[in-house]
Amino acid sequence: MSVSKPYIMLSDPLPVEGTSVWMRCGLENGTEPINYAWEQENRSGLVTMLAGVNSSLINITCVNRNHTGWYRCLARNEVNQQYSERIWLDVIYGPDVPQVDVTSSSVTEGGFSVLEKRNVSLVCQASSNPASQYVWFYNNSHVYSGPQLTIIKILRMHTGSYACVAKNTYLNTSSTKTTALTVYYPPDGAPSCTLSPVNNYTDLALFCSWVGGFPPATVKWSPYLNGKNREGATNITQIQAGPDTANNSVFICHGSHVALNAPQSCSTRTWLPYGEPxxxxxxxxxxxxxxxxxxxxxxxxxxxxxxxxxxxxxxxxxxxxxxxxxxxxxxxxxxxxxxxxxxxxxxxxxxxxxxxLEAPVLMTQRSVVSVFEGNDVQLTCILNQSYPAVTEITWRNNMQQKVEDKPSKYAVKQAAGWSNLTVRETDGMADSGHYWCSAANAVGKAEIPITLLVISEFITN
Incomplete structure (x- = not known):
């Protein structure tokens, strides 16, 4: 006869860690011999077969948290095999002794140290099932309930003893971790240093400041200026002769405070502008x-x-x-x-x-240009000097009109320093005369005439 679907009987679905618990794989029908196997799936989803177990009964004499998980049994004979439904074994335990971590802190003997006005969080963790409930005490006074105690901009007055109590409400058990928190208050950040010209731009004033903290910070410059080893509380100013200072010199201000393990520093460098003005x-x-x-x-x-x-x-x-x-x-x-x-x-x-500064000076290669009637002719104007540069060389025709107004008759081509005026299809009566080339900048203007002679091809004797 084939085996029926097995079922699991559990002596205690919520055993306390350290107690005993048993599980039995029950079966309604099945021809002997019947073999049994057990399968466990832990919290992370890892499925394993329980080694050395070939029985319908599992007896755990001292259960622990690692036994938590899903269980099912397998029954098989020569005819068939069947799995039972899964059953959850939830081991109750804890809380363990809490672990306390403090953000933005340094570890000191017996506790932690933090800097004043920092945001500080004290985080308490204790393994427990069900999960722990947390209560915080400051100098034996209840201040907060929850795993993370956050103090915004902690002050020196918050120095003291902090105790985290973890509670397992199911078992009505608890454990406590106490830590000492010491608030240090050196100056914020690092020293501030700079240099500026003094004495009519002949010397350098080096200033270093590191304000705040108790006791006051001490600051000093290196290399020691003018061969003097000077040190000051909170701030110090020293004068360095400018011409005696090498280009690309670096000066470092060192700041020290009893609240810091290592000195803080700032630096400033002086160098000449590149090239020349x-x-x-x-x-x-x-x-x-x-x-x-x-x-x-x-x-x-x-x-x-x-x-x-x-x-x-x-x-x-x-x-x-x-x-x-x-x-x-x-x-x-x-x-x-x-x-x-x-x-x-x-x-x-x-x-x-x-x-x-120079006003424009214009010149031309030919002040008188002749052309046969009907042909195109080109007049050239050259800019000899000008500073600042002129933006444009302009032309006026023999009627004192701007050539730009008649693009079909005139064409202008120019570049830096010269300009060419082309008169198209010259006419003896209309185009002969003086043409004017002009240029101007902010300090003056110049103008020169170029005479155009249009010659008729038909000359009578």
Whole structure:
């Protein structure tokens, strides 16, 4: 006779760890001999066959948490085999002694240390089934219920003893872990250091500050400036002679505090701007403004730049890194020079660059051009000098009209420094005369005539 579907009888579905429990695989029908096998599936889903068990009865004399899981039995004879339904064995245990972890902390003898005004979480974990309930005590006073006690911006007054009590409400058991929490309060972050020009851009002032903490932090510069080993509480300023300082010098401020295992530091570096000052002039499109720009980019601290006339009179105001002087157009500036002065503490002497302004000067290869009537002819205008550069060379015809107004009659082609005017299909009566080439910038303008002679091919004797 075939075996019927087996079933499991369990002496206690919720045994307490350390007690005994038995499981029996029951069977209504089946011809002997009948063999039995047992299968366990743990919490993680791993299925294993219980080794050495070939009986309808399993007796666990000292059950533990590792026995928790699903069980089913297999009954088989020579005719067939059948599995039972699964049954859950839930072992009750705990709580174990809690483990306490503290975020943003350092481990100290007997506890943890944290920095003031940090957000700190004390996390308590204790193995238990059912899961533990947690209660926190601070200096023997109840302060919170739950596994994680969070203190926002912890203060020095929160130093003390913290106890986590884990409770198993099913067994009415508990365990406790007590830890000491010490709040340190060094200055926040790291020292702050910088350098700035002093004494009319001839020297460097190095300033280091690390405010806060108790006791006050101490700060000092290295290398020791001017051969002196100076140290100050909270902040310190030292003057370094600019010309005596090598380019790309690095200065480090070291800050120390009894609350820190290692000193904190900041650094600052001084270096000359690259190359030399660069200056140039340009004007707005309609020559409404004359702009002179000077720059000496890079470096630390930034260089100081100012404009002066060729006679030495300062123009505008000093600026760092770059300086743009804006003037109204005037022909009085033609032939004049403007000087940009640049000063940096690491340079022994100030540097300069010069802008010389020039009104446009025009010329032509041929001031008189002749052509046979009916042919095209080209007039050429050359820009000999101009600073700032002109944006456009313009033409007017023999009737003082802009050639752009008659694109079918005239064509203009130009590039930097020259312009060509083509007169198409010349007419002796209409096209002969003076043509005018003009150019202007913010400091002046120029104009030259070119005479066009249109010759008729039919000449009577």
């Amino acid at each position: 660069q200056c140039f002039a340009n004007s707005s499109r309609d020559n409404e403004y004359l702009m002179m720009s000077c720059s000496w980019e890079g470096g630390f601290p930034l260089a100081l730049l100012w404009w002066a006339s060729s006679s030495g009179d300062m123009q505008g105001t000093p600026e760092k890194n770059s300086n743009t002087l804006i003037l109204h157009p005037s022909s009085n500036y033609s032939g004049k020079a403007f000087v940009c002065h640049a000063k940096h503490p690491l340079a022994k002497e100030s540097m300069q660059c010069v802008v010389r």
